[in-house]
Amino acid sequence: MIQIDSIDIREMRGIRTLEISPGRKSFVISGPNGSGKSGVVDAIQFGLTGDISRLSGKGTGGLTVQRHGPHVEKRDDPEAAEVSLRVFVPETSKTVVLKRSVKTAKTFTLTPEDAKVRAVLEDVAQHPELTLSRREIIKYILVEAGERSKEIQALLKLDDVGNIRSALQTARNKLSSAHTTAQKDLGNAENALRRHLDIKNLSDKDILAAVNPQRRVLGLAQIREFTTDTILNAGVLEGGAQPAFHKQSALRDVGALRVAQVGFGGLGKREVAALLTDIATLESDPELLQAITRRAFVERGLSLVDGPLCPLCDTEWDDVQHLKGHLQAKLAKFKEAEALQQRLLKNAADIAHHARQLVALIAAVQALAKAEGPPDFAADLATWSERLSSLAMSLGTIEEVIAHKADFEADWIRPPAALGEKVSAFAEGVKARPDQSASVAAQTFLMLAQDRLNLLCAAQRAERHASDASTRGQVVYKAYCDAMEEQLGALYAAVEGDFSTYYRAINSDDEGAFKAKLEPSEGKLDLEVAFYDKGMFPPAAYHSEGHQDGMGVCLYLALMKRVLGKHFSFAVLDDVVMSVDQGHRKQFCALLKTRFPDTQFIITTHDKVWAKQMQTEGLVDSKGGIVFHSWTVQTGPIFEELADVWGQIDKDLAKHDISAAAARLRRHLEYISAELADNLGAKPVYRGDFSYDLGDLLPFVIGRQAELLKLAAKSAQDWKNDDAKAKVDALKTTRAEVMRKYGGESWVVNRAVHYTEWADFSKAEFRAVVEAFKTLLLQFRCPNAGCDSWLYVTPRKGDPEALRCRCAALNLNLTGK
Amino acid sequence: MATVQEEILNTFYAKLTKSESIDEPTIDALRKTLTSTKKLKADDLVVILANTPTSGRP
Numbered sequence: 026m027i028q029i030d031s032i033d034i035r036e037m038r039g040i041r042t043l044e045i046s047p048g049r050k051s052f053v054i055s056g057p058n059g060s061g062k063s064g065v066v067d068a069i070q071f072g073l074t075g076d077i078s079r080l081s082g083k084g085t086g087g088l089t090v091q092r093h094g095p096h097v098e099k100r101d102d103p104e105a106a107e108v109s110l111r112v113f114v115p116e117t118s119k120t121v122v123l124k125r126s127v128k129t130a131k132t133f134t135l136t137p138e139d140a141k142v143r144a145v146l147e148d149v150a151q152h153p154e155l156t157l158s159r160r161e162i163i164k165y166i167l168v169e170a171g172e173r174s175k176e177i178q179a180l181l182k183l184d185d186v187g188n189i190r191s192a193l194q195t196a197r198n199k200l201s202s203a204h205t206t207a208q209k210d211l212g213n214a215e216n217a218l219r220r221h222l223d224i225k226n227l228s229d230k231d232i233l234a235a236v237n238p239q240r241r242v243l244g245l246a247q248i249r250e251f252t253t254d255t256i257l258n259a260g261v262l263e264g265g266a267q268p269a270f271h272k273q274s275a276l277r278d279v280g281a282l283r284v285a286q287v288g289f290g291g292l293g294k295r296e297v298a299a300l301l302t303d304i305a306t307l308e309s310d311p312e313l314l315q316a317i318t319r320r321a322f323v324e325r326g327l328s329l330v331d332g333p334l335c336p337l338c339d340t341e342w343d344d345v346q347h348l349k350g351h352l353q354a355k356l357a358k359f360k361e362a363e364a365l366q367q368r369l370l371k372n373a374a375d376i377a378h379h380a381r382q383l384v385a386l387i388a389a390v391q392a393l394a395k396a397e398g399p400p401d402f403a404a405d406l407a408t409w410s411e412r413l414s415s416l417a418m419s420l421g422t423i424e425e426v427i428a429h430k431a432d433f434e435a436d437w438i439r440p441p442a443a444l445g446e447k448v449s450a451f452a453e454g455v456k457a458r459p460d461q462s463a464s465v466a467a468q469t470f471l472m473l474a475q476d477r478l479n480l481l482c483a484a485q486r487a488e489r490h491a492s493d494a495s496t497r498g499q500v501v502y503k504a505y506c507d508a509m510e511e512q513l514g515a516l517y518a519a520v521e522g523d524f525s526t527y528y529r530a531i532n533s534d535d536e537g538a539f540k541a542k543l544e545p546s547e548g549k550l551d552l553e554v555a556f557y558d559k560g561m562f563p564p565a566a567y568h569s570e571g572h573q574d575g576m577g578v579c580l581y582l583a584l585m586k587r588v589l590g591k592h593f594s595f596a597v598l599d600d601v602v603m604s605v606d607q608g609h610r611k612q613f614c615a616l617l618k619t620r621f622p623d624t625q626f627i628i629t630t631h632d633k634v635w636a637k638q639m640q641t642e643g644l645v646d647s648k649g650g651i652v653f654h655s656w657t658v659q660t661g662p663i664f665e666e667l668a669d670v671w672g673q674i675d676k677d678l679a680k681h682d683i684s685a686a687a688a689r690l691r692r693h694l695e696y697i698s699a700e701l702a703d704n705l706g707a708k709p710v711y712r713g714d715f716s717y718d719l720g721d722l723l724p725f726v727i728g729r730q731a732e733l734l735k736l737a738a739k740s741a742q743d744w745k746n747d748d749a750k751a752k753v754d755a756l757k758t759t760r761a762e763v764m765r766k767y768g769g770e771s772w773v774v775n776r777a778v779h780y781t782e783w784a785d786f787s788k789a790e791f792r793a794v795v796e797a798f799k800t801l802l803l804q805f806r807c808p809n810a811g812c813d814s815w816l817y818v819t820p821r822k823g824d825p826e827a828l829r830c831r832c833a834a835l836n837l838n839l840t841g842k
Numbered sequence: 843m844a845t846v847q848e849e850i851l852n853t854f855y856a857k858l859t860k861s862e863s864i865d866e867p868t869i870d871a872l873r874k875t876l877t878s879t880k881k882l883k884a885d886d887l888v889v890i891l892a893n894t895p896t897s898g899r900p
Contacts, residue, residue: 150849186847188882195884331860493863494892500863501891749898778859793875 026592027149028625030120032069036099037127038077039064039660042685044673050115051626052643061662062629063230066599067094069627070156072108072123073149074514075130076343078156081350090343094127096549114142115594130343133223134833153346154180162577173550175353179346180584186509193502200491202374202418209378213385215482218477220281220389221470223276234259242467247569257478258471269476271469272461278389279452282325285386286445289438296372297433297784304430316362317423318353321832327352330671362655366423373420376437376796382416383438384410390451397458401485403467405441412439423839427488440588459710512830516587517550518544523583524576527620531575531605541576575613579626582621597627601634610635614642654696657718660688661783663695671799684789687783690795691719694780697815698722701805704817706825718781730760730804733828737837751836763800809834851876 028049034040038696045052051721054062067077080088095106107126114121121142125133135143149155175187183540219227222235236257237247245260265486285292306313320768326337330349332344342348387410394403408473416437419425432439435720441447461469521543530540542561544551553561554576557685564573580600585593605613617626630636633652639645653662670693677686702709702722707729709722734757741750783791807814807830814831855873858864870892876882 186850189876192882192884192887196887196891199888203892490892497853497863497868497891498888500861501858501887504857504861505854507852508850508857511853512846512850 026116026152026155026590026594027073027112027114027145028042028387028594028786029627030113031074032065032109032111033108034065034068036067036096036102036105037064037094037108038096039069039656040041041096041098041688043068043351044659045651047625047627047649049625050627050649051624051639053636053639053645053650054653054665054781055633055650056628056631056662057655059651059656060631060664061656062631062653063599064662066156066158066597066627067628068108069110070153071130071596072110072125072133072145074153074344075125075133075150076153078153078158078161081343081347090127090130094130096661108489111281112146113146116145116592117141118162131543152589154581154588156491156599157581157601158579159574159601159603162574162601172357173552177550177584180588184704190502190505191511193498193505195493197502204491204495205374206378206381207488210379210385211481211484211488214477214481215251216480217385217389218474219393220277221271221473223273223277223476229516233393236471239467239470239474243471248336256475258301258468258475261468262470268471269469270393270461271454271466272458273466274470274473274606275393275397275451275455276793278386279448282390283445283448283452284438285383289440292383292438293376296379297437298351299371300426300433301430301528301632302375303365303372304427304433308426313365316359317366320359320362320366323355327356332457356668359520369423369426369501370421374428375418377420380413380437384413384417387413393455394451397455402447402451403446405447409439409441424478470511471475478637491702495631495678520580520583520587523586524580527579527582527616528576528622530616531579531609532572533612534608571604571606574601577601582616588790591623593621594625595625597629599629601824602628602630603632605635610638611642611645614644618642618644652696654699659679660683660692660695663692663699671795674795678788678792678795681788683786683788684784686791687780687786690783690798694723695719696797697802697805698726700815701726702729704815705805705828706732706818706821726803726805733825733839736825736839736841737828739841743840743842746838752835753837760804763797763804766797766800806830807832 028046030049034043036042045054045065047314054065056062063079067079071077071090077090077094077603079091080093081402091103092100096102099105104126106128107124109122109124111120113119117139119139119142121139122136123133123146124136133146135146154161215227219225224231224235233248233251237742240247240260243261246253248259250259296579307317315667322337326335327349329336330345330352332346333348334340335342335348342351343721375725387406391403391406391410394406416432418427429437464684488615490543521541524543525540530539532539536555536557539555541552541554544553552564553569554564556562556566559567564576568576578598585596603614617624628639628645634651636650640647640650651664654661655665657663668691672759674686677683677689684744698719699717699722701707701716702725705726707722707725709717709725712721734753737749737753738745738757741753783794805816807816809830809832816828816830818836819827819829825839826837827839855869857868858869858872868890872887873891875886
């Protein structure tokens with residue numbers, strides 16, 4: 026992976042121009058909310074991935090990097106918004122500059138160009154999780170098991186694992202459904218043979234007991250054993266073809282249809298009632314119907330996603346992951362619709378099975394009617410059978426089921442008109458036929474028996490085939506789930522161990538026995554954690570929000586260790602350390618330092634004290650931070666630049682970039698004015714919104730300095746402290762010289778009030794302004810290079826007693842006798 | 843280093859090899875489909891799993 030040496034941001038999000046130099050070490054950005062910290066995070070993420078997660082995902086509809094990535098003043102100029110990252114790539118031991126602009130967000134330039142380095146950086150772009158915000162850690166902890174599984178699988182790049190499981194599950198369900206249909210068809214074929222043979226069970230013994238007497242009538246050999254090769258009418262055909270009509274069998278077939286007809290009123294009644302209720306629900310709730318329609322649409326779209334262009338509406342997304350995430354989020358909303366859909370399709374499938382059963386009964390009578398009965402009866406049966414077959418075949422989707430609403434409301438069976446009379450008449454016609462001779466009856470009995478046995482065998486083969494296929498579907502799906510469980514189980518066990526270790530390291534004082542359990546199952550990932558010695562519970566059950574945040578960070582670190590291993594060399598922790606309380610910060614710093622010594626963390630926090638503590642604990646070094654004071658639209662973050670601001674301004678001027686130099690000077694002066702106003706106890710005009718700009722503060726700081734020097738001079742005189750008097754005189758003399766040189770305090774005030782004009786100055790004019798402020802600010806700083814601190818008064822409240830620096834090289838008494 | 847996904851697939855094929863219900867050609871067909879760059883469709887899997895011949899009359 027990478028480590029960042031320096032970051033150069035131009036016109037990006039809330040930042041106009043900003044350069045930061047972490048120097049491949051951990052770095053902390055602190056400042057109050059709204060001071061621009063997240064702008065830096067966005068810029069780093071954009072530089073590395075071409076995307077900004079804050080502008081995508083849930084609740085960000087309509088936001089795009091193209092339109093909302095640039096600074097608001099440059100919203101129509103995406104080319105002006107760019108990020109340059111000077112990065113070190115450990116795998117190649119090379120340092121390059123990666124530059125990316127919003128206009129061409131999907132590509133980046135490399136200087137120098139290097140194929141291996143580019144490959145590494147393209148891989149980095151596939152890891153948006155390198156930037157972790159507080160809202161993102163929640164998704165590892167406070168989500169349902171199914172959602173956690175998805176999030177962690179996405180982090181582990183296991184999207185395809187889930188897709189394969191889902192496809193195998195769908196295949197298993199389809200094969201199972203096909204098997205159920207084959208079983209029903211087999212049942213129908215069995216009934217047809219059983220009815221013809223007039224036996225209750227299709228046992229070998231009963232079959233032979235029905236067949237052999239008929240064979241005896243014809244003088245044919247008895248069948249001793251019923252095997253797969255048995256031909257029931259063997260020998261019959263040698264005597265010539267006979268009409269396939271057997272009076273008693275025909276009467277049983279007709280009788281079966283009549284019995285079924287009696288039950289038409291109740292056949293499928295429960296399923297139809299449920300179907301009509303669900304259809305009514307859909308019609309009364311158009312959004313539900315739309316959800317079902319869109320669900321299929323979105324599902325289809327998701328299956329077709331193969332790039333950042335949405336296959337449904339042609340909208341171009343920043344990358345394929347965000348498009349997929351968007352569609353998956355939509356699918357998640359359709360749970361209620363999904364339950365209704367499943368119920369509706371199940372009932373429809375039951376109706377389809379009833380229809381097939383009827384078709385089988387009709388088929389037997391239809392064959393008789395075609396040969397023996399009145400033509401219109403045969404035609405009626407054919408039309409009825411076709412309609413029922415068509416119905417059974419067209420109940421596979423929600424739209425098809427709804428399309429048959431009228432059938433369900435009226436009569437889905439809808440037999441031919443006067444079916445009962447026609448069947449009765451047909452039965453009477455069959456009965457009225459003269460009895461067949463024993464020989465003919467035996468011949469037709471055996472021929473029909475063989476025909477139905479053939480159909481049964483075919484149905485058995487189809488059922489066996491469908492059963493085997495269904496078994497294979499189940500075996501394959503189970504094997505995949507088992508493999509997933511096995512591999513992910515091992516992975517999660519390792520993650521679980523690391524997670525617990527990290528959390529214990531932070532909370533060793535009160536949760537030294539903490540342990541966690543990650544339990545994967547089909548598409549889910551349960552997380553339980555120990556709450557003292559009271560048992561295992563979901564993380565949100567008893568732990569405070571702060572502890573839950575801590576768990577989120579620890580789980581993230583444990584996952585990243587498994588995902589990237591030794592390549593976990595960089596991460597941005599955006600405000601995720603806010604919940605680490607005072608008592609656990611030392612341990613948190615130690616965790617990052619000792620467990621991830623080769624990882625560069627860029628950390629943001631609104632807590633300046635926390636940021637300082639990171640330096641104290643050695644997580645970041647003394648120059649490894651930047652403090653944002655406030656933010657304005659015109660300037661971006663106002664901050665104290667730990668780097669040499671005057672040197673940076675000189676560089677800007679050398680490039681004739683007055684605008685950048687002016688912004689940098691103003692930013693610095695705004696920050697220092699606020700710091701000095703606070704340090705010295707200046708009394709600016711109070712503003713209710715606490716929005717002080719340079720002109721509001723600097724004149725009062727200068728005035729306050731004069732007051733303090735007067736107090737110091739009086740004190741030195743009162744106490745007859747000659748050394749102090751000499752120091753005060755020297756300061757007053759220097760101050761007077763500075764003021765005289767630049768035209769007095771009014772010049773400073775004017776310059777401070779009218780700073781917006783600086784950008785229009787010539788280089789020489791602006792350099793004069795820079796020199797004046799540089800000299801002025803020296804008056805407020807300890808001259809000792811080892812200290813370099815800004816002067817301040819003590820105590821912070823009440824009458825000032827001393828004006829001093831941190832090292833006490835300057836420490837002037839302000840109290841008189 | 844094999845990814846978690848590759849390790850899962852290898853374990854999956856090993857389990858199928860031990861299964862009496864799944865023959866070698868079916869495993870090969872699954873391997874080909876699951877490692878293809880084409881979008882995976884459930885119907886393709888149905889065809890593979892349904893097309894294995896079933897022998898004998900009951």
